[in-house]
Amino acid sequence: MARRYDTRATIFSPEGRLYQVEYALEAISHSGASLGILADDGVVLAGEKRNISPLLDDVKYSEKIYKIHDDLCCSVSGITSDANVLINELRMIGQRYLLTYQEPAPIEYIVSRLCNIKQAYTQYGGKRPFGVSFLYMGWDKHYGYQLYQSDPSGNFGGWKATCVGHNSQTAISILKQEYKIGETKLNDALRLAIRVFSKTLDTTKLTPEKIEIAVLQHDDKTNQTTIRMLKDDELTALIKQYDDEQSKLEADRQKQQAASTTDRK
Amino acid sequence: MGDDIMSYNGGVALAMKGKECVAIACDKRYGVQNKTIATNFTKIFQYVLFENVSFFLKVQTVSERLRFRTNLYELREQRKLKPLVLYNMLTNLLYERRFGPYFVYALVIGLDPKTGETYVFDSDNIGAISDNVNLATVGTASDYIFGLGELFFKPNMNADELFEATSQALLNGVDRDSASGWGAVVYVVEKDKVTVRELKGRQD
Numbered sequence: 001m002a003r004r005y006d007t008r009a010t011i012f013s014p015e016g017r018l019y020q021v022e023y024a025l026e027a028i029s030h031s032g033a034s035l036g037i038l039a040d041d042g043v044v045l046a047g048e049k050r051n052i053s054p055l056l057d058d059v060k061y062s063e064k065i066y067k068i069h070d071d072l073c074c075s076v077s078g079i080t081s082d083a084n085v086l087i088n089e090l091r092m093i094g095q096r097y098l099l100t101y102q103e104p105a106p107i108e109y110i111v112s113r114l115c116n117i118k119q120a121y122t123q124y125g126g127k128r129p130f131g132v133s134f135l136y137m138g139w140d141k142h143y144g145y146q147l148y149q150s151d152p153s154g155n156f157g158g159w160k161a162t163c164v165g166h167n168s169q170t171a172i173s174i175l176k177q178e179y180k181i182g183e184t185k186l187n188d189a190l191r192l193a194i195r196v197f198s199k200t201l202d203t204t205k206l207t208p209e210k211i212e213i214a215v216l217q218h219d220d221k222t223n224q225t226t227i228r229m230l231k232d233d234e235l236t237a238l239i240k241q242y243d244d245e246q247s248k249l250e251a252d253r254q255k256q257q258a259a260s261t262t263d264r265k
Numbered sequence: 266m267g268d269d270i271m272s273y274n275g276g277v278a279l280a281m282k283g284k285e286c287v288a289i290a291c292d293k294r295y296g297v298q299n300k301t302i303a304t305n306f307t308k309i310f311q312y313v314l315f316e317n318v319s320f321f322l323k324v325q326t327v328s329e330r331l332r333f334r335t336n337l338y339e340l341r342e343q344r345k346l347k348p349l350v351l352y353n354m355l356t357n358l359l360y361e362r363r364f365g366p367y368f369v370y371a372l373v374i375g376l377d378p379k380t381g382e383t384y385v386f387d388s389d390n391i392g393a394i395s396d397n398v399n400l401a402t403v404g405t406a407s408d409y410i411f412g413l414g415e416l417f418f419k420p421n422m423n424a425d426e427l428f429e430a431t432s433q434a435l436l437n438g439v440d441r442d443s444a445s446g447w448g449a450v451v452y453v454v455e456k457d458k459v460t461v462r463e464l465k466g467r468q469d
Contacts, residue, residue, distance in 0.1 A: 067340060091340050095333045102329070 010123055020129055021122055024152035027078060027131040033165035034064060034075040035196055036135040037179065038147045039189040042217040043137035045075045046193040048166065048201055052209050062229060065214045069094035070104055071139045071225035073216055077165035078132035078152075086130055090114055107138035111148045111156050119154025129153070133164040139218040139225050161192075167200035174199060186215065190230075194242045206242075208235035270368050271390070273298060275444025276308055277404030279414060279435050280374045283427035285381035287374045290435045290451040292404075296444060304447040304468070327367050331355055348375020348384040352394070359392030366390045370403035378456045406445045410438030428453050428462070436466040 013019055032048040047064030065075045068090045076083040093113045097105035114134075121129045129152040136148040149164060150156035161179045163171035174196050184192070193213060198206050213230040230238075278291040295306030310328045334354050335346055346354075352373045359367060367390055375384040387401035388394065395401070400418050402411045417430035432451050439445040449464040 069340075088341075091337055095336055098336070099329055099333045 010126060018122055018153070021153045024078075024129045024131045025133075028133050028152070028165060029168065031077050031079070031165050032064065033163055033168060033171065033197070033200060034077045034133070034135045035163045035171060035193055036075065036137055036147045036149070036159065037161045037175070037184070037189040037193055038145055038159070039184045039186045040182070042186040042189070042215055043139075043145050043147055044186065044189040044193055044213065044215055045073060045135055045137050046197060046211055046213045047075045048197065049210055049212060062212055065212055065229065067227055068110065068136075069138075071216070071218065072107055072110060073137050073214055073227045075135045075214075076132060077135075079130075082130040083132040083134075086114060086118075086132060086134070089117060104140065106140045106142050107136065107146050107148065108143075108158075111136055111150055115150050115154045115156045118150065118152060122153060135162065135164060137214075137216050139216060145216070145218070163196070163200075166202075171196045171200045186217070190215070190238055191242065194238050198242060206239050208232045208239065211235065271370070272405045272444060273368070275405050275442075276306075277402065277406040277410060277435070277439060277442070277445040278308055278372050279402045279410050279431060279438075280372050280385045280387070280400070281414060281418060281427060281431045281434075282383045282385050282399045283422040283424060285376070285383065286424045286427055286453060286455045287376050287383045287385060288427045288431040288451060288453045289372060289374045290431045290449055292435065292439050292445045292447060292449050294445055294447040299443065301447065307450045309450065309452060327355075327358065327369050327371075331358055334358065347377070348373060351375070352384070352386045352388075356388050356392035356394050359388065359390060363391050372401055372403055374454065376454050376456065381456060404445060406439050406442035409441045410434050413438050424453050424455050424460075428460075432462075432464055436464060440467055
């Protein structure tokens with residue numbers, strides 16, 4: 001690798017790559033995973049918690065999932081301090097739009113504005129890019145439920161289901177097989193999230209302390225969006241449901257195996 | 266009306282304390298000097314509902330800018346605003362424009378649902394803070410309403426008595442002023458609910 005070209009963040013390499021941006025993406029791939037799934041009647045964001053020491057004080061609301069605006073919530077993967085700065089900026093973008101236009105900001109507007117800021121750090125100033133990828137979930141009156149992903153390069157895209165962070169490739173391939181476009185309801189999305197996390201998390205057993213899940217739903221009658229963090233007992237119930245399904249599958253498989261071996265005899 | 270910018274539109278608001286309840290009332294006139302343009306312009310803007318309730322005299326820009334700050338506060342702090350915090354935010358907002366002020370007088374009322382503690386504050390247009398008072402009035406008919414308010418006020422009134430006292434003070438006070446009136450809206454805030462009542466007074 002041509003090391004001389006790494007030192008300045010805003011310089012291309014001879015192969016036409018921006019190394020600092022790629023290094024930022026590398027930093028993110030070592031951090032806790034964030035998973036987002038779009039359902040017909042809501043959106044789910046799930047995050048893998050890394051800070052689970054029992055010494056941690058209980059004051060903070062959440063480690064990975066933050067509310068940005070009335071109908072927009074995001075999940076963070078990467079360097080937490082960089083994320084805090086960007087989350088503050090996201091909130092300000094939302095409020096400025098509300099002040100000027102007296103209505104909630106469209107989701108893509110907020111994402112796009114932040115991504116322009118992120119892009120500036122890859123082109124001007126000589127400062128390093130932000131080492132954070134966000135997953136945004138939201139509702140607006142223009143496009144309904146939406147899920148977006150943004151990364152340090154300033155690129156963003158809309159997704160039906162995606163994952164960033166640790167083991168995200170594994171998660172995405174599971175999602176590609178199991179996500180049913182147009183047929184997923186919120187419960188299916190939640191079960192799918194648990195299923196993906198059980199396979200991608202390093203731990204053998206999934207527990208409520210290791211993950212946090214937030215659900216966004218919009219009630220058309222009252223025109224209110226609710227963003228809800230799942231509580232420990234709901235998480236335990238979901239995990240138990242998944243475990244029961246797994247043991248049932250395992251039991252069926254063993255029965256089939258036993259049946260097939262007897263056939264052979 | 267003369268040249269006084271603060272009496273250009275007219276209007277008035279009154280706030281009174283009771284026992285674990287507070288009431289705020291305003292008239293509904295919107296006018297330009299002696300011409301009445303609308304009779305449904307309530308000047309009360311509600312910030313937070315039910316947990317820590319605070320109300321405030323509305324003039325569009327100030328209320329929108331205050332909403333900007335309170336929204337960011339609630340997002341960052343993950344909790345609802347307390348009335349005193351809202352009041353301090355508002356007076357700070359007004360004083361930022363010390364030498365080019367907003368032309369609005371403000372009233373803030375609040376109630377802590379856990380302790381039942383009541384707050385009534387008022388402010389001039391550059392954000393001078395007041396103490397937590399029993400009775401506060403702002404507007405073109407404020408002196409008249411203040412006199413009536415002092416008369417009707419008793420300490421530790423319950424919600425119904427408070428409503429009566431507030432509405433009578435306001436409705437009768439605005440009759441003395443040509444720039445206020447056309448009915449009234451009264452909000453009575455108690456620990457568990459907020460009651461809004463619209464009153465029909467002399468329609469002149």
